[in-house]
Amino acid sequence: MIETLINPADSAERRAEKLLTIAEALMRRVEQATDDSGAAYAQFQRAALLEDQVRERTQDLGRALDLLNESNARLAEAMREAETARQNLSNAIETVQEGFALFDRADRLVMCNSRFAMHMPDVHARLQPGLAFQDYVAMVSRSPHLALPEGEAAQDWAQARMRRHKDRHVIFNVRMTGDHWVQVSEHRTADGGTVILQTDVTDIIRAERHERGKLLDDQARVIRATLDHINQGVGIFDAKARLIGWNQRLGALLSLPMGRLRIGASFENLFSRFRAEMQSDDISVAALMDWVGARGRRPPLEFEVRRGDDLILDVFAQGMPDGGFVFSFTDVTAERAALVALSRANETLEARVMERTLELEDALAHAERANASRSRFVAAASHDLLQPLSAAKLFISSISGEGLEPGARVALEKAQNALMSVEGILDALLDISKLESGKAAVSVGAVHLDRLLRTLSEEFAPMAAAKGLTLVVVPCGAVVESDPAYLRRILQNLIGNAIRYTAKGRVLVGARRRGAAVRLEVWDTGPGIPEEAQNDIFKEFHRLNARASASEGMGLGLAIVERACALLGHPLGLRSEVGRGTCFMVQLPLSEAGEGLPLPVEVPERRSGPVAAEKIAFLVENDADLLRALSLLLEKWGMTVLEAASGEEALALIEEIGILPDIFLVDHQLGEGMTGIEFLSRIRAAHGPVPARLITANRGWDLRAAATSAGIEVLYKPIDPRALEAVVARL
Incomplete structure (x- = not known):
């Protein structure tokens, strides 16, 4: 069997041994070679070089093997640590009192403890890593240990559970068979996974239910005591119009025997006598029964009924969220009697108010007449006072200061000042009178x-x-x-x-x-x-x-x-x-009409004297003293004065002499004949525009408007000599 030169499974000693064998074989080939040209030596050199390269490669392989062995050792250690951690995590979650399960970001089960799905043994037996969350929910919804809400199918419950699974944090209670309750708390992890905790809250729910029952009992006693102590009759009915609560006042107001007031009594039977005796202008019996028999939300109902001749009841009915309703009956007989008495009293009071109003109107009319009389008196009295005052001022002004002794001159000045003071007071009284009367225009x-x-x-x-x-x-x-x-x-x-x-x-x-x-x-x-x-x-x-x-x-x-x-x-x-x-x-x-308008040109006043000399002034005045005073003052200024006591006399004099004066000074009130405005209007109609001044003590708006309409300027009494001198100077 021929071995390979490099085998990773060989030890370092075996690889060195192979290299020595190769070197010896090469040396033998060199020694046996008979090439005289030096080829053998060249081969030897190549063999030596190859040996060096093999040695370097062997060293590299040795170092690589050392690193690989070290990595394998570390990997084995990490795997041991991971297994230890996994075991520790498993032990940790197993010690948790709640059921625990972890799903990854793909909604696959990673791990769970033995308490997860504790009340569903059929589901717990099928919990394996890799189980899809949707399959887990489907198993729970079909489990016989799940107590589904009334009227809800397993498929509907599963769909609702999957919708809630989309939220990041979910907490809800699930009812199990055997009156067990589990609180489910679901939370998302940072990497998109899901942690589910299941806590048995059966004891808490039962204790809470017990406390709620006690509270309801206490509330029922309080409500019962409250109903028995209010002055209204109250009847409470369920959705089927059956009596479930009442107070004693209800029986007293409706004259119901205590035997008929019992739990479950129907509204129709209980109020049959009341409906037969009911007299109401607000609602009919049929409409009342339609309201009682209605399904769904009922609008509030309020009406008034009579029982016999002496009792009036105010009835209020209100629907409740569960479909039931409440009736309350209030005895308002005394209030209605009071209203009737109050209405009669109001009628009497209105008559008295009308009578008093008429009296006040009469008093007001009397006061207005008295005020008007006072205003007319003040105006008339002021006119009568201003006439001699004007005459006195003009007489004093006509007196020349030349040739008088110093004492006489001082007395003359004091008399002039006194007359000016009287004039100021009269003017103030006239102003106050007009302003108080409300007729100041x-x-x-x-x-x-x-x-x-x-x-x-x-x-x-x-x-x-x-x-x-x-x-x-x-x-x-x-x-x-x-x-x-x-x-x-x-x-x-x-x-x-x-x-x-x-x-x-x-x-x-x-x-x-x-x-x-x-x-x-x-x-x-x-x-x-x-x-x-x-x-x-x-x-x-x-x-x-x-x-x-x-x-x-x-x-x-x-x-x-x-x-x-x-x-x-x-x-x-x-x-x-x-x-x-x-x-x-x-x-x-500020005046908008006056913006951009030039200031009115003020004509400077000039002193009389040569300018007024040889001018003719016509005085029309029925007061002899004032006429004489004006004549003296004008003559002092060098004017010729014609006099007349009435408009008719003045017209006749002008016709007789055939001379038109340079200025007319005409009193407005000339007796029973024509007024000053009428006289000047006739003069201007006959001779055209002529310089004229209307003299009057009447500062009323009507006279001022009439003079303005006729184009006549007014000189008010008491006549100020300086103002009269300015008028004459303008000639």
Whole structure:
């Protein structure tokens, strides 16, 4: 038998022995060779070289064999360790009190312990590694030891189990035969496998059931005690309309014998007498029985019934989730009687309220008539007072100061100041009267603040200078929405009050832009107003400084400001600090109509004198004193004056002399004849536009609107000589 040169199964000694044999054979062939050309030597060299290569290869093979032997030893050790670990894992899971099973990521059984499927010996005997999870579920679903839920087939249970298997974590209870229960806990591993734990929870379920039974018994006793202590009659019925619970009040309200109230009594038999005696406008007997016999969800039912002539019951029925229902009966006889009595009382009360309302309406009408009478009286009285006041002012203005003694001149100035004070008080009373009566008419339009503030600055500068105060009025080109007359009156009162109550320092008037509004502010450095007195200062005839004389005001200015701001819808604010001063604020909306419009041109007032000389003025006035005073003043200014006491007399005089005057000054109230507006309208119809002023003490909106409609400007009484001089100067 010829052996191979290299055999992995040979030992190192055997391989060396083979190589020596080969070397000896080669040497013999060399020695026997007779080649004279040196071929034998060459063969020897090749043999030596081959021996070296064989030796190296032998050494490599030796090292490879050593490595292979070492690897085999390690593999054997690893296999022993793996088997040991597997045995340890098997022993470990066997010690677990729960049933344990591990399925790989392909849903194949890897291992399980002896407690897995403990209550299913038929399934446990077939558990072998490699069993598919689906086959395991199929075996469980067909096992006779599994107690399937009522109405559920094995196939349905298996499909539901496979659906739950798709979740990563699943915990549920499974009922077995013999009243055993197993809790199944299923979890996914990191590599996609599945671990299943099965725990016997029979004792826990039974204990819980026992406790629940005790709790239900306790609850039943509590419910029974509750039902017996409420004032309603309650009957509880199951899905087949059989009585399962009630209280004693039910029998008392329905007059049911105690023998009929028993478990299982049908609704139809129990309430047969009640249905026969039932009188209800809300529901019929047939509809009630249809509701009782309905299947499924019932809507709540509420109605009222009468039993006899004395008992009224409020009935409420409610369905329950299990198909049963509850009836409750409440005695509402006393409540209904109370409602009837209350209804009768309401009727009586309504009659009394109607009677009282009529009385209040009569009282309101009487108050309105009294208020209207007072307003008419104030207007008439003011007119009668303003007539002589105007005459007095004009008479004093007609007196030249030249040639008078100093004492007479001082007395004349004091008389002039006194008349101005009286005029201010009368104006304030008229304003208060109109504002209180609610009949003050306003004409809201675009008002240019620049002209208004400039006029007020010129008006109050002398008054501030006389007290040694600095009056600063900051110009403002804004155009606001307001009634120009009332806005001027508001600012006049605020600035006048600031100057009157400020002893030293200054008064500042300015405006601030606030979004779509402008806030006018009047600051002073006066004594300030204590917080507790800030509401009282807006009352009539209330003055914070009680030492102020009547000639300095009667405390009506701020009352007019408050009412006028309320009438115009302008918010009014106040900020004050005692010892530092006060700020009154009035907020006005910006006018969209006035945006982009030029400021109105103010015609400068010029003093009369040569301009008015040789001009003719026609005075139409039925008050002799006022007529005489106006004549004297106009003649002092160099004018020729024609006089008439009525419109008819004036028309006749113009017709007689055939001369048209340069200006007409006409009183509106000329007696029983034509009014001033009618007279001027006839003059203009006959002779065209002529300069004219309507003189009146009536500041009502109706008269102002009528004059504006006729194109006639108004000069209000008491007539200010300076205003009259400005009118004449414009000629």
